[in-house]
Structures are given as C-alpha cells and as structure tokens.
Amino acid sequence: MIKAHGYAAKHSFSKLKPIGFEREEPGLGEVEIAVMFCGVCHSDVHQVRNEWGNSVYPCMPGHEIVGRVTRAGGDRSKFAAGDLVGVGCMIDSCRECAPCTGGEEQYCEGPNSWLATYNGPMKPAAMAGGTNAYGRDNTYGGYSDVLVAREEFVLRIPDKLSPKAAAPILCAGVTTWSPMKRWGVKAGDRVGVIGFGGLGDMAVKLARALGAEVYVFTTTTEKVADAGKLGATGVVEGDAEAYAKLGNSFDLLLSTVPEKHKVDPFVPLLKRDRAFVAVGALEQMSGYDNSELAKHRKSLAGSLIGSIAETQEVLDFCAEHGIAPEVQVIPIQEVNRAYKKIERGEVRYRYVIDMASLAAEVADA
Known part of the structure; x- marks a missing residue:
C-alpha cells in the first residue's frame, strides 16, 4: 500500500482537514502520479457540503489534477516516469457499454456508471442492487500528494x-x-455564455478561438x-x-451557472x-x-463534463491557441477560506492548489 496524505471533510458541516490514508499500489494498466497542482471546482464545494445528497465521507475532493508519473504497473505502459499528466473527473468506467465503447465514458451505462475521481461510483452499490463493479464505495481525489488511476483515464499535458x-x-x-463540439459551434456563430465564473471564463475563450461571436450574460457588474x-x-x-434586441439570434446558449436558475428569459434568444x-x-x-420551444423547434439540453478523448482534444486545442484559464494559486492550508469565497461568488476565476504546500506540512508533522 502507498502511504498518502491529503485534505478531507468528515461531515457536511466540517472543514477540510489534513488526514493520512492509504492508496493501493498501481496494478497492471495503472499509473501512480505525484500530484503537483489541483484545481478547486464549485462541484467540490457542493460535494463536501452534501448539497446533492450523495456525498461519501471522508470526502477528499479534487478532479482537476496535474502531476508527474512516478511509476506504472506492469512493463508495458504508454506513460513513463517523469511524464507530465492530468486526471479529470473520471478514473474508470465499465469500458463495455455502448457509451464507453463509443468513446463517451461520461455517460457510462454500466452497473455503477463511471468511477469518479473522488466520492466513488456515480451510481452507488445500493442503487445497483448491492453490486459494486469497482469493489469500493469511496475514492479520494486530488487534494492529496499521490493518485493512482487507470492509464486510459490519464491525459497528456502539452508542453x-x-x-x-x-x-x-x-x-x-x-x-x-464538449457541448460546443456536440452542437457544432463554428466560425460566424453567435454563442451566449450565461454566468461568468470558472466555466464561463473558459467558455468565452474557447468559443472565440472557434471563431464565434460571444455574448456574456451576468448579474455581476464587476465582471463586465x-x-x-x-x-x-x-x-x-x-x-x-x-x-429583446437579441431575440432569435443565438446559435447556442451555454449556461455555466452552478445553481438552479430561470430558463425562460433565454429561450426567446435562440x-x-x-x-x-x-x-x-x-x-x-x-x-x-x-410554446416558445415548440413554435421554433428549440431545445433545452444538458451536457455532463466530457469524454477522455474530448479532454485530450481541448488540452491540445488550448496549447495550440494559447488559451489558459485565469487562476489564483493558493496553498492547501487556505482551501477552507477559498470555499467560502466560492460560495460568495468572489473568485476571479479559478483557485488552484499548489500541492507542494501539502508536502511541507507533512514534512513538519
């Protein structure tokens, strides 16, 4: 077993605190990664607070992970020690259902759906007749010093x-x-981005790089x-x-707002x-x-993260076009303060934890 350290919450009402735990050694087709940086996503806050009603504790968030491979299980891996890699929201799936074999693992229809980087299977064992295809009910994410993942779910970070x-x-x-590709955003299209936080920032940059005209919808004057x-x-x-002036003029409206909100004001714009x-x-x-949908055959839709192939595609696209999110690097000791700022909408635009700060804390322990 690998001795690991990280930050986790033990209850929905508790702060994230340092814990020691163990990870399994990398098996065949898996890699061990020394975590360098981990983004702080609004989903992390939702999950720690159990706002979706499915949190498993201890809850150790983190699904925007960048680090270096330290070793691979077996002698035939596509990764070598020292490779700069990333891990997103998934670390496994059933790999057998139609979505998985079709390259859309985020819509896995296996017994437990896909295995999240933290908080375990998307569909818990209790929901799947008591059978857990992954042999575990919880997983620990990137607020830690080391991660083990299947190499099919590990991405290469461009130089x-x-x-x-x-x-x-x-x-x-x-x-x-993912939705921009699915709904075919192209040069000359008009794209509306609703909400202008971490997702909205990236949406504007990506849509612009695809050649679209972009409008931002926000209720925060400071973001104009x-x-x-x-x-x-x-x-x-x-x-x-x-x-009213923008009615019937948008090719895609992308809502990045992280909470429930009204749809009606936007439908007439499509x-x-x-x-x-x-x-x-x-x-x-x-x-x-x-009636507004029916009269113009408009659609309301949702989109869930993206596939592994799409994740590599967007990494490469960002590298090619010089696109990067606006980030504020923090030590892990400030993560609870960061959560409060995220909840108050005060972040510009994405906190990223420098995991070297965790290493210093462990060394002092």
Whole structure:
C-alpha cells in the first residue's frame, strides 16, 4: 500500500482537514502520479457540503489534477516516469457499454456508471442492487500528494501549457468544450455564455478561438470589464430591452451557472432549431414555456463534463491557441477560506492548489 496524505471533510458541516490514508499500489494498466497542482471546482464545494445528497465521507475532493508519473504497473505502459499528466473527473468506467465503447465514458451505462475521481461510483452499490463493479464505495481525489488511476483515464499535458493553468481545463475546459463540439459551434456563430465564473471564463475563450461571436450574460457588474477584455462582443446584465434586441439570434446558449436558475428569459434568444445547454447546474431548473420551444423547434439540453478523448482534444486545442484559464494559486492550508469565497461568488476565476504546500506540512508533522 502507498502511504498518502491529503485534505478531507468528515461531515457536511466540517472543514477540510489534513488526514493520512492509504492508496493501493498501481496494478497492471495503472499509473501512480505525484500530484503537483489541483484545481478547486464549485462541484467540490457542493460535494463536501452534501448539497446533492450523495456525498461519501471522508470526502477528499479534487478532479482537476496535474502531476508527474512516478511509476506504472506492469512493463508495458504508454506513460513513463517523469511524464507530465492530468486526471479529470473520471478514473474508470465499465469500458463495455455502448457509451464507453463509443468513446463517451461520461455517460457510462454500466452497473455503477463511471468511477469518479473522488466520492466513488456515480451510481452507488445500493442503487445497483448491492453490486459494486469497482469493489469500493469511496475514492479520494486530488487534494492529496499521490493518485493512482487507470492509464486510459490519464491525459497528456502539452508542453506549451503551464501545469498550474492546465489543471482547470480538465473539468472547466472540457465541460464547456464538449457541448460546443456536440452542437457544432463554428466560425460566424453567435454563442451566449450565461454566468461568468470558472466555466464561463473558459467558455468565452474557447468559443472565440472557434471563431464565434460571444455574448456574456451576468448579474455581476464587476465582471463586465473582464468579459470585454476576453473579446466578448457584448455583455448583458439582465436588462429586458437588451434581451429583446437579441431575440432569435443565438446559435447556442451555454449556461455555466452552478445553481438552479430561470430558463425562460433565454429561450426567446435562440434561433430556430438551436439549443440552450446547461452545464453548470445539476439541480432542477426553473420553468420554461413550451410554446416558445415548440413554435421554433428549440431545445433545452444538458451536457455532463466530457469524454477522455474530448479532454485530450481541448488540452491540445488550448496549447495550440494559447488559451489558459485565469487562476489564483493558493496553498492547501487556505482551501477552507477559498470555499467560502466560492460560495460568495468572489473568485476571479479559478483557485488552484499548489500541492507542494501539502508536502511541507507533512514534512513538519
């Protein structure tokens, strides 16, 4: 077993605190990774607080992980010691169902769905008739010094990307990239990005690089200037007159808002046969007028993270086009303070933990 250290919460009402634990040695087809950086996602906050009602404790978050391979299980791995790699939201799936064999592991239909980097299988054993295909009910994420993952779920970090900036691309990047590819965003399209946090920042940059005209919808006045700096054609702060002028003009509306919000104000903005896609919220959305959808054959849709292939694709795309998220690097000792700022909407735009700070703490223990 590998002796490991990290930060975890033991209850929904407790802070993240240092813990020691053990990881299994890398088996055949697996790699061991020394974690260098780990992004702090709003999903981490939801999960630690048990706001989705499915948290497993101890809960050790972290699914935007960048590090270096230290060793591989077996003698035939596509990775070698020293390789700079990343791990996103998944570390395994059934690898046999139609979505998995079709390269869409995030929609795995196996007995337990995919295995999350932390918080265990997406579908717990109790929901699958008491059978856990992965032999475990919990997993520990990247708020730790070491990680073990199947090599099929490990990504190569391009040399042109800064390791600390690459971390959020593994979630925020692919979560916005996947629907843009699915709904065919291309040069000349008009894309609306609703919400302008960590996901919104990446959505604007990616859509612009694809040649789209981008509008940002935000209720935070302080973010207007930032959106303009990223090249947004326009910023809409909720003014009804501004909405009316944009009616029937968008090829895609991408909602990155991490909580339940109203859909109705946005549906009239879509062109015929176009879609409103929610990627930020996993709760029930608030109301819509089906007549508005029916009259113009518009769609409401959702999209879940992205596949492993799409994650590698967006990493390479970002490296090629010089795209990187705005990050603020923090030591792990400040993670609880970071959570409070995320909950208050005060982050510009993505916290990334420098895991060297954990190593210093362990050395002092």
